Amino acid sequence: MNDAATMIEVVDLHKKFKDLHVLKGVSTTVTRSEVVAVMGPSGSGKSTFLRCLNRLEEPSSGHIFIEGVDIMAPYIDINKVRTEIGMVFQSFNLFPHLSVIENIKMAPMSVRKVSAEEATERGMELLTKVGLIEKAEVFPEQLSGGQQQRVAIARALAMQPQIMFFDEPTSALDPEMIGEVLDVMETMAHEGMTMMVVSHEMGFIREAADRVLFLADGLIVEEGSPDKIFNDAQHPRTQEFLSRIL
């Protein structure tokens, strides 16, 4: 756990919603710059798993270490932990009352106390990176889904996080917009960002992911390289799932 290369270590994570036992003891380790794809049938707990890792959902028991620090410990300021973990949602969740650039500047300025000029400069760089520099002053409602999701990625990156979580980032998009979002994510993966991605985009996973976790019924039933999972799945649940989406 003190290995410098370890970014995230999850030990025996459980999550219950009242009577519903969603996560039944998930353990895994993510190293720096690793891109981990999380797959599984709906209801398998993959979104809950990701959301527990920055305590957007409060885990019922277990331990989560981010860069060796147990973020379940009582003295932890979860807001500081979250500044290190960018998160991108299925439904974008851009702030509709703020323009694109304000969406990006807001958190760095109010949480990291970055100056307005610096935040603008950095925001513009990020918008260039996601290919939306000309949309800086536009409001989110005027953007397409794909553009909104790219802004959401830029907004998360503006906090300069160590880790990025993607919770089904392309599920709410029209098919022709999926590519532009996946391209941005692929670039990030190649730049060495540590990423956990809940997604079923086989092309992206094959191209960018180092490892696939396959969740079913609240447990990791199988994990391995994309190649191994897609071509040589061992567990019947994985085989059944893949046969349906392939």
Add this chain to the structure above:
Amino acid sequence: MEVQKKFMRKHPGWLYWLRRPLVTLAITLGLAVYAVLLLPAPEKASPVLDQLRIWLFICILLMFSALLLADRDRSEMTKMAVSLILIGILGWLFYRYSGAQWGRLKEFFFNWETLQGNWWILRDGLLITLFLAFISGIGSVLVGLLVAVLRTYNSPTLNLLIVAYIDVFRSIPMIVVMVVLFFALPFAGISLGSMLSTVVALSLGYGAYASESIRAGIESVSFGQVEAARSLGLSRLKTLYKVILPQAIPVVIPPLTGNLVAMLKDTAVASVVAAPELLKRARELYTSNTNPTPLVAAALIYLIVLIPMVRIVNMLEARLQK
């Protein structure tokens, strides 16, 4: 030919004839002639025949108006004019034949001379009313905001207390709250005075309503917004004033303004605890002059102040719809 006849009326119907412009003109002229020649003079409008003539006139008038108003092909302008004229004629008939003593009514309720030199008293009353409404308006919004924000913590204990507060204040008439604050609290050693009692009562009472409006506004902001803000590292408080409130406030302004209008009306209740506001001043004038004209004047003043506010609420609501 047969096909064309398939959907045709056998006869266009008598309404068809009544609708023709010349017939309409003829009926209008007929009614006018009736009014001039056959309507009795007011002083001798007692015999049965005179009564009959009046009611017959009203019947024809109503039927003719209905014919005009129900006509799909006539413009809204025409219909509006017809309605106004109809209301005018009915009012005139009532004035002429109801047998009311208009002179005495005017002497009692519209005796503006009794107000001569006293207008400043009503003006001062109005200023006090506006002042009370302004301070209580701010108070109620602050109370409402606090309660609504506390409610977002979803703590069962806190919610129990908040719901108790809201239910109690929504079920007690404002007048009772004021009386309790003004007359009963001094026995507990707390003497608020009439003005402060009013402000506290209105702030707490309307704060309960405001909190419900604000809570609805806060809940109208999707939970994804909160999650996005929190995952960027914003604290609860920062999420509230950077993300939730900026989106909730436009939604809650119309209901809150509506609250304010209701509260401005309710300041009149403060007259029972002797706050020197508009109604209290009007009642004083009423007692000293033994003439209720000041009350009518007060009613008109409330109307003049509140009608624009009511319009503003409507405009805000319409703007929110867009």
